[in-house]
Amino acid sequence: QVQLVQSGAEVKRPGASVKVSCEASGHTFTGYYMYWVRQAPGQGLEWMGRINPNSGGTDYAQKFQGRVIMTRDINTAYMELSRLRFDDTAVYFCARKGGGNREAWFDPWGQGTLVTVSS
């Protein structure tokens, strides 16, 4: 079945960078956009950006532009967030995009990666 498996939890210092991976299986990796969404403790969901695994093209939410880079290789998507701040502490999810261009159809999701920013 379609599955997204993310890398493990990370603890980083303020100002550092973190790179989270999302390995896809059970579907044609290049056939679906991959989105990244984060969730701060006790908070809601926030879109960060997306990558087209076929072309490598990316689009980032304005809030993260200049600090986030999304890449991919054969069957894995990556999200790197730099210049980490305390309020970047969150669970980071990857999610496969379905439906048409202007749809918020995400299925499945990765299990999430907790990134803790602490001094």
Add this chain to the structure above:
Amino acid sequence: QSVLTQPPSASGTPGQRITISCSGGSSNIGVNFVYWYQQFPGTAPKLLIYRNNQRPSGVPDRFSGSKSGTSASLAIRGLRSEDEADYYCATWDDSLSGPVFGGGTKLAVL
């Protein structure tokens, strides 16, 4: 501050019917499909309703969605204890060129 507005909490007793509202605007819910996600503590969100009122296979028909204008609702009938979770609405926002989410509604089954 989420683009879509949901009540922070909802509650009901077993067997009851409850609804959760989601309010947006003309650049998001007004012109695009609404989605609902269910999330249990410590787990990833799971697609519950797609394209306003469609259920993925495996989702019980106790769950239903509707949309009218710039608002949407999720209804759960025959409430069960295992329905206790957080529920998020989502849609595409044409002005932001990306998906937007509600702040989530924590459902308690009393």
